[in-house]
Amino acid sequence: MRVEIKNLSKAWDGVVGADNINLDISDGDLVAFLGPSGCGKTTTLLMVAGIYKPSGGTISFDGQVVNEVAPKDRGIGMVFQSYALYPHMSVFGNISYPLKLQKVDKAGIKQRVQKVADMMGIGDLLDRKIAQLSGGQQQRVSLGRALVKEPQLLLFDEPLSNLDARLRLTMRGEIKRLQSDLGITSIYVTHDQVEAMTMADKIAVMSKGVLQAYDVPEALYDRPKTLFVAGFVGNPPMNFLDVEVTGSDGEFRARSEAIDLVLPPDRAEKAAAIKGKVAMGLRPEDVDLVSDASPGAAGLTLGGMVEGVEPLGREDLVGVSINGVEMRVLVDKTKGVKVGDNIELAVDTSKIQLFDKETEQSLLWA
Amino acid sequence: MTTTEIAPPLPPVGLLPKAREKMGRRFAYGFLILSILPILVGYAWLIIATVSFRTEGLLPRNAEGGIGGFTLRNWDFVTDAAIWNAMFNSLLIALAMVIGVGIASTAGGYALSRMKFAGRKGFLSMTLVLHAFKAEMLLIAIFFVLRWLGDIPIIGNFIGFNSVGGVALVMIALELPLGIWLMKGFFDNLAWDMERAALIDGASRFRVWWQIMLPQVRPGLAALSLFTFIAGWNAYLVPFTFTIGTKVANMPVFLNQLISDTAPTNWNQVAAVGLFQMIPLLIFFIFTQELLLNIYAGGSKGS
Incomplete structure (x- = not known):
């Protein structure tokens, strides 16, 4: 089902929950609403579900405006962070509840519930009480209840946040596989950017009720249009340095008290036109430790002292102080970097991002 | 799993822990019994009175003033x-x-x-x-x-x-x-x-x-x-x-x-x-x- 959201707003007594949101979700896509808590992503989701009434704007399903349609008539299924199961019913009672309300005959209910339960891997738990299930099993029941009525649109409200890390990883893959197998259009609300990046066809990044960006995951990572998106997408987060970009004779430099870097012309041109400081973004993974074997080119390196090392397993997350400016970079752990070491970092300047500090807009992908 | 060493707790000063616990429990029960005594006496009195000819305090009395005189007459109602x-x-x-x-x-x-x-x-x-x-x-x-x-x-x-x-x-x-x-x-x-x-x-x-x-x-x-x-x-x-x-x-x-x-x-x-x-x-x-x-x-x- 195609979902169009036009100029959608929600406010309670002057408090804005969602501000003029425009989104277009293609049939069969999984779209993630990504943002910190309180950014309006759940508010928007609940408007799509029909629980909240929009203060302004429209929501359309396949071209039909559904603003006034009751939640039960929207053909949606929803999965909640708290599972929202009915504790006084059995697993069967929970999954069959939507079908009972649709007045499906008994044999039909039994068959469909069994089919969904088998699909979710809880086929042998149908007689159990909800309280007897683990968190992961409860979330499966919740997913089964959402799927059993064969919805046109699936809504997920941080469904994995209450699960432990390992289970989250498994469920993530399962939900994605199920969604693409069944081809159900889905909206997935999360504050976990890894979840959004791995699962979503497109990500809507939100902050303070405003839609910051809406694009495919790679684009958000490689070409962030705002400072907020650049800082929010990617883990560990991007480093930001205040620099002044100047250009002369076709050579562009980013300078501050701490650093002096040569930038490629196609990146720096627009920033050079701005008088004063701009924000330069550098991802922790876009640097390399300089050694005798691979010396860095002049003007493309930063030198600093190691202030902290966090082993992440495959790599070390190293905190470096570059003439007093803090940066966090990822370094191959076999290099054996220790606190107190003086290191030289080669910067991949072709991946550098630049932002106007006033408007917080990108100076590369406006 | 490796076992970590935990220092044994120091013995308390004064009474041994067991004796102390016993004292505390005795005190608690004593206090509780004392505080519900009036209610217990009241209920006992009520129940005894319903099956007695007459009562003096908690003691049932018969018509001659001796102990006894149990009767179901009060329940005739x-x-x-x-x-x-x-x-x-x-x-x-x-x-x-x-x-x-x-x-x-x-x-x-x-x-x-x-x-x-x-x-x-x-x-x-x-x-x-x-x-x-x-x-x-x-x-x-x-x-x-x-x-x-x-x-x-x-x-x-x-x-x-x-x-x-x-x-x-x-x-x-x-x-x-x-x-x-x-x-x-x-x-x-x-x-x-x-x-x-x-x-x-x-x-x-x-x-x-x-x-x-x-x-x-x-x-x-x-x-x-x-x-x-x-x-x-x-x-x-x-x-x-x-x-x-x-x-x-x-x-x-x-x-x-x-x-x-x-x-x-x-x-x-x-x-x-x-x-x-x-x-x-x-x-x-x-x-x-x-x-x-x-x-x-x-x-x-x-x-």
Whole structure:
């Protein structure tokens, strides 16, 4: 089902929950609403579900405006962070509840519930009480209840946040596989950017009720249009340095008290036109430790002292102080970097991002 | 797993821990027994009195003044139709109150907890303020209301002055502020998500209340029912004021008539009637106690 959201707003007594949101979700896509808590992503989701009434704007399903349609008539299924199961019913009672309300005959209910339960891997738990299930099993029941009525649109409200890390990883893959197998259009609300990046066809990044960006995951990572998106997408987060970009004779430099870097012309041109400081973004993974074997080119390196090392397993997350400016970079752990070491970092300047500090807009992908 | 060494706890100064614990327990039991002693003596006295000819303190005495004189004569009233009538009226009032207060409180509590409507805040504070007015202050006004209700043809016979229904109606009204506030509190504690899930699953608002939310507040409803039943069963002032004669009297009013009308008063018989009045309450408590104990143990699970 195609979902169009036009100029959608929600406010309670002057408090804005969602501000003029425009989104277009293609049939069969999984779209993630990504943002910190309180950014309006759940508010928007609940408007799509029909629980909240929009203060302004429209929501359309396949071209039909559904603003006034009751939640039960929207053909949606929803999965909640708290599972929202009915504790006084059995697993069967929970999954069959939507079908009972649709007045499906008994044999039909039994068959469909069994089919969904088998699909979710809880086929042998149908007689159990909800309280007897683990968190992961409860979330499966919740997913089964959402799927059993064969919805046109699936809504997920941080469904994995209450699960432990390992289970989250498994469920993530399962939900994605199920969604693409069944081809159900889905909206997935999360504050976990890894979840959004791995699962979503497109990500809507939100902050303070405003839609910051809406694009495919790679684009958000490689070409962030705002400072907020650049800082929010990617883990560990991007480093930001205040620099002044100047250009002369076709050579562009980013300078501050701490650093002096040569930038490629196609990146720096627009920033050079701005008088004063701009924000330069550098991802922790876009640097390399300089050694005798691979010396860095002049003007493309930063030198600093190691202030902290966090082993992440495959790599070390190293905190470096570059003439007093803090940066966090990822370094191959076999290099054996220790606190107190003086290191030289080669910067991949072709991946550098630049932002106007006033408007917080990108100076590369406006 | 490697075992980590934990230093053994230092021995306490003074008494050995076991002896100290024993002393503490003795003290606690001693204090508890002492504090419930007056009540225990009272109940013992009541029970002994009901099967004795006469009592002196806790000692039963026979007609000659010696120890003994056990008799079931005080229980003769159980063959009297009047007490069964009073019992029936008490039961009617108490049950009507449990049902009336239960329905109105769960419906009202849900609405006040979950829905937005004009005057909601005002209503909530008003009920609290009005609850502060004692029933005694309202007796005269209620008398006129009941007289007026009695003038309504047909149904007036059931809810007017000098009817069990009228008494129940007044008692329900007096009990409602507490009931509504109590149930609102229980509904306030329930997560919105479950309700939203039910709405999306296809339930109407009424069905959500009936099938999804009510089962979650069952312990609260049980507590309210018990309070209400006790209030109805022990109701004295309202039935005494708004009923005339023995036909519509409930147990407490009947008990009072026993004292004032028979001369001299047979106190041992009064004690027996009092004990008799407690029996249904004990039965009701046995049935609801499990639910009551659940209130704090597992009000809302599954989240």
